[in-house]
Amino acid sequence: MSDKKLSAKGKEAREAFQLVLAEMGKVVVGQEEMCSSLVLGLLTGGHVLLEGLPGLAKTLAVRSFAAGLSAKFTRIQFTPDLLPADLVGTRIYNAKTGEFTTARGPLFANLVLADEVNRAPAKVQSALLEAMQEKSITLGGETWQLEEPFLVLATQNPVETEGTYPLPEAQVDRFLFKVKVGYPNKDEEYEILRRAHGLNPAEAGKPVLKPKQVMEYREEVAEVHLEDKVMRYLVDLVLATRKPGDFGLDKLKPLIQYGASPRASLALAAAGRAQALLEGRGFVAPDDVRAVAHRVLRHRVILSYEAEAEAMDADSIIDQVLAKVKVP
Numbered sequence: 001m002s003d004k005k006l007s008a009k010g011k012e013a014r015e016a017f018q019l020v021l022a023e024m025g026k027v028v029v030g031q032e033e034m035c036s037s038l039v040l041g042l043l044t045g046g047h048v049l050l051e052g053l054p055g056l057a058k059t060l061a062v063r064s065f066a067a068g069l070s071a072k073f074t075r076i077q078f079t080p081d082l083l084p085a086d087l088v089g090t091r092i093y094n095a096k097t098g099e100f101t102t103a104r105g106p107l108f109a110n111l112v113l114a115d116e117v118n119r120a121p122a123k124v125q126s127a128l129l130e131a132m133q134e135k136s137i138t139l140g141g142e143t144w145q146l147e148e149p150f151l152v153l154a155t156q157n158p159v160e161t162e163g164t165y166p167l168p169e170a171q172v173d174r175f176l177f178k179v180k181v182g183y184p185n186k187d188e189e190y191e192i193l194r195r196a197h198g199l200n201p202a203e204a205g206k207p208v209l210k211p212k213q214v215m216e217y218r219e220e221v222a223e224v225h226l227e228d229k230v231m232r233y234l235v236d237l238v239l240a241t242r243k244p245g246d247f248g249l250d251k252l253k254p255l256i257q258y259g260a261s262p263r264a265s266l267a268l269a270a271a272g273r274a275q276a277l278l279e280g281r282g283f284v285a286p287d288d289v290r291a292v293a294h295r296v297l298r299h300r301v302i303l304s305y306e307a308e309a310e311a312m313d314a315d316s317i318i319d320q321v322l323a324k325v326k327v328p
Contacts, residue, residue, distance in 0.1 A: 004225045004282035013217035014277055017043065019208045020068040027064040028057050029195070030188035036278070037179045037295060038065045038153065042214060043221050043274040046176025046267065047132055047152040049117075049299065056181045058155045062113045069214070070207040071110035071149070078120040080165075084127040091140040102139060107131050110149055110211055117154035118164045125171055128152065132174045149214045169302070176267050177292075178299035180315075224273040225283040229328040234268040234289045240321045241301050249324055252317060255307035260300035267296045286327045294318050 006014065017039050024035045034050060038061065041048040050058045059075075066073035076087060089105035106112065107128070114128065131137055135146045154175070156167075172178070184192065236247070242259030244252035271292040272284045279288065298314040307317075 006282045010220040013220045016209055023068040024064045028061050029191045030184045034061050034179050034181050037177045040274045041176055044270040049175040049178045050155045051158050052181025062153045066111045068208050070210045073111045074106035074109040075113040076106050077115045078117050082120045082124050084123050087127050088137045088139050112152050114154040118156045118167055129171050172299050177295040221273050224276050230284050233328050236325050238265045240325050257304040258302040260297050264300045
Protein backbone atom coordinates (compact mmCIF):
# COMPACT_ATOMS: atom_id res chain seq x y z
CA MET A 1 0.00 0.00 0.00
CA SER A 2 1.25 3.49 -0.84
CA ASP A 3 2.60 5.69 1.94
CA LYS A 4 2.07 8.99 0.15
CA LYS A 5 1.66 11.88 2.58
CA LEU A 6 -0.77 14.77 2.30
CA SER A 7 0.68 17.98 0.95
CA ALA A 8 0.68 21.12 3.10
CA LYS A 9 -2.38 22.30 1.17
CA GLY A 10 -4.05 18.94 1.72
CA LYS A 11 -3.47 19.21 5.46
CA GLU A 12 -4.92 22.71 5.36
CA ALA A 13 -8.00 21.34 3.56
CA ARG A 14 -8.44 18.61 6.17
CA GLU A 15 -8.22 21.12 9.03
CA ALA A 16 -10.71 23.45 7.33
CA PHE A 17 -13.32 20.74 6.84
CA GLN A 18 -12.77 19.39 10.33
CA LEU A 19 -13.56 22.91 11.49
CA VAL A 20 -16.79 22.86 9.46
CA LEU A 21 -17.74 19.58 11.18
CA ALA A 22 -16.94 21.12 14.55
CA GLU A 23 -19.24 24.07 13.83
CA MET A 24 -22.02 21.67 12.83
CA GLY A 25 -21.47 19.75 16.07
CA LYS A 26 -22.34 22.89 18.02
CA VAL A 27 -25.88 22.69 16.63
CA VAL A 28 -26.50 19.07 15.62
CA VAL A 29 -26.34 16.32 18.24
CA GLY A 30 -24.87 13.04 16.95
CA GLN A 31 -25.67 12.10 13.31
CA GLU A 32 -21.97 11.85 12.47
CA GLU A 33 -22.53 9.99 9.19
CA MET A 34 -25.00 12.58 7.93
CA CYS A 35 -22.68 15.46 8.82
CA SER A 36 -19.61 13.80 7.30
CA SER A 37 -21.60 13.00 4.14
CA LEU A 38 -22.38 16.69 3.63
CA VAL A 39 -18.68 17.53 3.96
CA LEU A 40 -17.65 14.71 1.58
CA GLY A 41 -20.27 15.93 -0.90
CA LEU A 42 -18.82 19.43 -0.81
CA LEU A 43 -15.27 18.10 -1.20
CA THR A 44 -16.20 16.04 -4.27
CA GLY A 45 -18.93 18.24 -5.77
CA GLY A 46 -21.48 15.45 -5.31
CA HIS A 47 -25.12 15.96 -4.38
CA VAL A 48 -26.49 14.30 -1.25
CA LEU A 49 -29.91 12.74 -0.59
CA LEU A 50 -30.91 12.49 3.08
CA GLU A 51 -33.67 9.99 3.83
CA GLY A 52 -35.26 9.83 7.26
CA LEU A 53 -38.38 10.37 9.29
CA PRO A 54 -39.46 13.91 10.28
CA GLY A 55 -37.75 15.41 13.31
CA LEU A 56 -34.32 13.79 12.85
CA ALA A 57 -32.45 17.07 12.21
CA LYS A 58 -32.05 16.69 8.42
CA THR A 59 -32.97 20.30 7.69
CA LEU A 60 -31.12 21.52 10.79
CA ALA A 61 -27.97 19.70 9.69
CA VAL A 62 -28.07 21.28 6.22
CA ARG A 63 -28.71 24.74 7.69
CA SER A 64 -25.82 24.43 10.15
CA PHE A 65 -23.61 23.09 7.36
CA ALA A 66 -24.48 26.10 5.20
CA ALA A 67 -23.78 28.41 8.15
CA GLY A 68 -20.19 27.17 8.17
CA LEU A 69 -19.68 28.45 4.61
CA SER A 70 -19.59 32.00 3.31
CA ALA A 71 -21.77 30.92 0.40
CA LYS A 72 -25.27 31.62 -0.87
CA PHE A 73 -27.80 29.20 0.62
CA THR A 74 -31.43 28.74 -0.38
CA ARG A 75 -34.17 26.42 0.82
CA ILE A 76 -37.01 25.18 -1.37
CA GLN A 77 -39.99 23.42 0.20
CA PHE A 78 -41.16 21.00 -2.49
CA THR A 79 -44.94 20.65 -2.83
CA PRO A 80 -47.24 19.02 -5.42
CA ASP A 81 -48.24 22.43 -6.84
CA LEU A 82 -44.66 23.61 -7.37
CA LEU A 83 -43.77 24.83 -10.87
CA PRO A 84 -40.41 24.79 -12.67
CA ALA A 85 -40.41 28.61 -12.55
CA ASP A 86 -40.47 28.40 -8.76
CA LEU A 87 -36.99 26.84 -9.01
CA VAL A 88 -35.30 28.43 -12.01
CA GLY A 89 -37.03 31.81 -12.08
CA THR A 90 -38.99 33.55 -14.79
CA ARG A 91 -38.93 36.27 -17.44
CA ILE A 92 -40.81 39.44 -16.51
CA TYR A 93 -42.12 41.92 -19.09
CA ASN A 94 -41.64 45.60 -18.32
CA ALA A 95 -44.44 47.52 -20.04
CA LYS A 96 -42.63 50.86 -19.71
CA THR A 97 -39.43 49.77 -21.43
CA GLY A 98 -40.95 47.05 -23.59
CA GLU A 99 -38.20 44.68 -22.49
CA PHE A 100 -38.02 41.40 -20.60
CA THR A 101 -35.92 41.06 -17.47
CA THR A 102 -34.87 37.84 -15.78
CA ALA A 103 -35.87 37.13 -12.19
CA ARG A 104 -33.58 34.35 -11.02
CA GLY A 105 -35.01 31.55 -8.90
CA PRO A 106 -33.62 29.89 -5.76
CA LEU A 107 -31.54 27.38 -7.77
CA PHE A 108 -29.08 30.22 -8.42
CA ALA A 109 -27.16 29.52 -5.23
CA ASN A 110 -24.16 27.55 -3.98
CA LEU A 111 -26.06 25.31 -1.58
CA VAL A 112 -29.68 24.38 -2.31
CA LEU A 113 -31.79 22.55 0.25
CA ALA A 114 -34.55 20.67 -1.58
CA ASP A 115 -36.82 19.80 1.33
CA GLU A 116 -39.11 16.78 0.74
CA VAL A 117 -37.82 16.57 -2.83
CA ASN A 118 -40.17 13.69 -3.73
CA ARG A 119 -43.28 15.86 -3.31
CA ALA A 120 -42.85 17.73 -6.60
CA PRO A 121 -44.10 16.55 -10.03
CA ALA A 122 -42.03 15.47 -13.03
CA LYS A 123 -41.62 18.91 -14.67
CA VAL A 124 -40.07 20.31 -11.49
CA GLN A 125 -37.78 17.29 -11.15
CA SER A 126 -36.68 17.82 -14.74
CA ALA A 127 -35.63 21.41 -13.99
CA LEU A 128 -33.77 20.25 -10.89
CA LEU A 129 -32.08 17.42 -12.82
CA GLU A 130 -30.60 19.83 -15.38
CA ALA A 131 -29.10 21.92 -12.60
CA MET A 132 -27.73 18.83 -10.84
CA GLN A 133 -26.18 17.22 -13.90
CA GLU A 134 -25.21 20.11 -16.16
CA LYS A 135 -24.63 22.77 -13.46
CA SER A 136 -26.67 25.06 -15.67
CA ILE A 137 -30.22 26.45 -15.97
CA THR A 138 -32.14 27.17 -19.15
CA LEU A 139 -34.45 30.14 -18.83
CA GLY A 140 -36.16 32.07 -21.60
CA GLY A 141 -34.11 30.36 -24.30
CA GLU A 142 -30.87 31.31 -22.56
CA THR A 143 -28.58 28.96 -20.63
CA TRP A 144 -26.98 30.18 -17.43
CA GLN A 145 -23.99 28.47 -15.85
CA LEU A 146 -24.28 28.06 -12.09
CA GLU A 147 -21.51 29.32 -9.84
CA GLU A 148 -19.30 26.70 -8.22
CA PRO A 149 -19.46 25.19 -5.74
CA PHE A 150 -23.03 24.09 -6.48
CA LEU A 151 -24.58 21.42 -4.32
CA VAL A 152 -28.12 20.06 -4.02
CA LEU A 153 -28.87 18.66 -0.57
CA ALA A 154 -32.24 16.93 -0.73
CA THR A 155 -34.39 15.36 1.98
CA GLN A 156 -37.23 12.87 1.78
CA ASN A 157 -39.48 10.89 4.13
CA PRO A 158 -39.20 7.13 3.46
CA VAL A 159 -42.55 6.21 5.03
CA GLU A 160 -45.20 8.66 3.91
CA THR A 161 -46.13 8.03 0.26
CA GLU A 162 -49.40 9.99 -0.04
CA GLY A 163 -48.90 13.03 -2.26
CA THR A 164 -45.38 12.00 -3.29
CA TYR A 165 -43.78 11.29 -6.64
CA PRO A 166 -41.06 8.61 -6.66
CA LEU A 167 -37.85 10.13 -7.98
CA PRO A 168 -36.81 8.84 -11.44
CA GLU A 169 -33.90 6.39 -11.30
CA ALA A 170 -31.92 8.72 -13.59
CA GLN A 171 -32.24 11.49 -11.02
CA VAL A 172 -31.50 9.31 -8.00
CA ASP A 173 -28.32 8.12 -9.73
CA ARG A 174 -27.10 11.73 -9.85
CA PHE A 175 -26.79 11.83 -6.07
CA LEU A 176 -23.32 10.93 -4.84
CA PHE A 177 -24.74 9.65 -1.56
CA LYS A 178 -28.02 8.43 -0.20
CA VAL A 179 -27.78 8.73 3.58
CA LYS A 180 -30.22 6.96 5.87
CA VAL A 181 -30.84 9.15 8.89
CA GLY A 182 -31.77 7.17 11.99
CA TYR A 183 -32.92 7.91 15.53
CA PRO A 184 -30.44 9.32 18.07
CA ASN A 185 -29.26 7.04 20.88
CA LYS A 186 -30.21 7.54 24.52
CA ASP A 187 -27.35 9.90 25.41
CA GLU A 188 -27.87 11.97 22.24
CA GLU A 189 -31.60 12.31 22.91
CA TYR A 190 -30.83 13.40 26.48
CA GLU A 191 -28.43 16.05 25.14
CA ILE A 192 -31.11 17.26 22.67
CA LEU A 193 -33.51 17.66 25.59
CA ARG A 194 -30.90 19.55 27.65
CA ARG A 195 -30.31 21.96 24.80
CA ALA A 196 -34.04 22.46 24.26
CA HIS A 197 -34.40 23.47 27.92
CA GLY A 198 -31.44 25.83 27.83
CA LEU A 199 -29.21 23.66 30.05
CA ASN A 200 -26.61 23.38 27.31
CA PRO A 201 -27.69 25.83 24.62
CA ALA A 202 -26.55 25.22 21.05
CA GLU A 203 -24.25 27.83 19.58
CA ALA A 204 -24.96 29.12 16.10
CA GLY A 205 -22.34 28.01 13.61
CA LYS A 206 -20.07 30.65 12.11
CA PRO A 207 -18.63 30.83 8.57
CA VAL A 208 -15.19 29.20 8.42
CA LEU A 209 -14.84 28.48 4.69
CA LYS A 210 -15.23 30.49 1.48
CA PRO A 211 -16.35 29.18 -1.95
CA LYS A 212 -12.94 29.94 -3.47
CA GLN A 213 -11.26 27.82 -0.78
CA VAL A 214 -13.65 24.94 -1.45
CA MET A 215 -12.65 24.87 -5.12
CA GLU A 216 -8.95 24.96 -4.19
CA TYR A 217 -9.38 22.10 -1.73
CA ARG A 218 -11.18 19.99 -4.34
CA GLU A 219 -7.94 20.04 -6.33
CA GLU A 220 -6.22 18.50 -3.30
CA VAL A 221 -8.77 15.67 -3.24
CA ALA A 222 -7.91 14.88 -6.87
CA GLU A 223 -4.24 14.58 -5.82
CA VAL A 224 -4.97 11.82 -3.28
CA HIS A 225 -3.35 8.67 -4.71
CA LEU A 226 -5.64 5.84 -5.82
CA GLU A 227 -3.52 2.72 -6.23
CA ASP A 228 -4.35 0.29 -9.02
CA LYS A 229 -5.24 -2.61 -6.71
CA VAL A 230 -7.62 -0.40 -4.72
CA MET A 231 -9.16 0.79 -7.98
CA ARG A 232 -9.68 -2.82 -9.04
CA TYR A 233 -11.22 -3.55 -5.62
CA LEU A 234 -13.84 -0.83 -5.93
CA VAL A 235 -14.61 -1.95 -9.50
CA ASP A 236 -15.13 -5.50 -8.17
CA LEU A 237 -17.57 -4.18 -5.58
CA VAL A 238 -19.64 -2.56 -8.32
CA LEU A 239 -19.41 -5.59 -10.64
CA ALA A 240 -20.55 -7.86 -7.80
CA THR A 241 -23.89 -6.01 -7.80
CA ARG A 242 -24.30 -6.69 -11.54
CA LYS A 243 -22.95 -10.26 -11.79
CA PRO A 244 -23.02 -11.64 -8.25
CA GLY A 245 -22.49 -15.20 -9.54
CA ASP A 246 -18.97 -14.28 -10.69
CA PHE A 247 -18.06 -13.55 -7.08
CA GLY A 248 -19.64 -16.59 -5.43
CA LEU A 249 -22.82 -14.73 -4.56
CA ASP A 250 -25.31 -16.88 -6.50
CA LYS A 251 -28.00 -16.41 -3.88
CA LEU A 252 -28.07 -12.69 -4.71
CA LYS A 253 -28.91 -13.27 -8.40
CA PRO A 254 -32.71 -13.39 -7.97
CA LEU A 255 -32.64 -10.49 -5.50
CA ILE A 256 -30.99 -7.87 -7.73
CA GLN A 257 -32.91 -6.57 -10.73
CA TYR A 258 -30.28 -4.03 -11.81
CA GLY A 259 -26.78 -3.53 -10.46
CA ALA A 260 -24.96 -0.25 -9.89
CA SER A 261 -24.04 1.89 -12.92
CA PRO A 262 -20.50 3.00 -13.90
CA ARG A 263 -21.32 6.25 -12.12
CA ALA A 264 -21.09 4.20 -8.91
CA SER A 265 -17.44 3.35 -9.65
CA LEU A 266 -16.67 7.03 -10.24
CA ALA A 267 -18.51 7.96 -7.05
CA LEU A 268 -16.65 5.34 -4.99
CA ALA A 269 -13.32 6.65 -6.27
CA ALA A 270 -14.19 10.31 -5.60
CA ALA A 271 -15.72 9.67 -2.18
CA GLY A 272 -12.84 7.32 -1.25
CA ARG A 273 -10.32 10.05 -2.05
CA ALA A 274 -12.24 12.61 0.01
CA GLN A 275 -12.59 10.15 2.89
CA ALA A 276 -8.84 9.49 2.82
CA LEU A 277 -8.11 13.23 2.95
CA LEU A 278 -10.37 13.66 5.98
CA GLU A 279 -8.54 10.74 7.60
CA GLY A 280 -5.26 12.56 6.99
CA ARG A 281 -3.85 10.22 4.33
CA GLY A 282 -2.49 11.01 0.88
CA PHE A 283 -3.64 7.66 -0.48
CA VAL A 284 -6.91 5.69 -0.61
CA ALA A 285 -7.04 2.57 1.55
CA PRO A 286 -9.66 -0.19 1.10
CA ASP A 287 -11.21 0.95 4.39
CA ASP A 288 -11.92 4.36 2.81
CA VAL A 289 -13.87 2.65 0.03
CA ARG A 290 -15.72 0.43 2.51
CA ALA A 291 -16.56 3.45 4.68
CA VAL A 292 -18.53 5.10 1.87
CA ALA A 293 -19.78 1.98 0.04
CA HIS A 294 -23.28 1.84 1.54
CA ARG A 295 -23.92 5.54 0.92
CA VAL A 296 -22.72 5.29 -2.69
CA LEU A 297 -24.40 2.01 -3.65
CA ARG A 298 -27.68 1.73 -1.74
CA HIS A 299 -29.65 3.92 -4.18
CA ARG A 300 -27.98 2.42 -7.25
CA VAL A 301 -28.80 -1.23 -6.59
CA ILE A 302 -32.35 -1.92 -7.78
CA LEU A 303 -33.91 -4.87 -5.99
CA SER A 304 -36.31 -7.41 -7.48
CA TYR A 305 -39.83 -8.17 -6.27
CA GLU A 306 -38.42 -11.34 -4.73
CA ALA A 307 -36.08 -9.29 -2.54
CA GLU A 308 -38.97 -7.11 -1.40
CA ALA A 309 -41.02 -10.23 -0.65
CA GLU A 310 -38.18 -11.50 1.54
CA ALA A 311 -37.93 -8.07 3.26
CA MET A 312 -34.39 -7.60 1.95
CA ASP A 313 -33.04 -4.09 1.53
CA ALA A 314 -30.10 -2.75 -0.46
CA ASP A 315 -27.94 -2.41 2.66
CA SER A 316 -28.13 -6.13 3.40
CA ILE A 317 -27.14 -6.87 -0.21
CA ILE A 318 -24.16 -4.52 0.08
CA ASP A 319 -23.17 -6.14 3.39
CA GLN A 320 -22.91 -9.50 1.62
CA VAL A 321 -20.94 -7.99 -1.26
CA LEU A 322 -18.46 -6.33 1.12
CA ALA A 323 -18.07 -9.58 3.05
CA LYS A 324 -17.42 -11.65 -0.09
CA VAL A 325 -15.29 -9.49 -2.39
CA LYS A 326 -11.61 -9.99 -1.57
CA VAL A 327 -9.93 -6.99 0.06
CA PRO A 328 -6.44 -6.20 -1.35
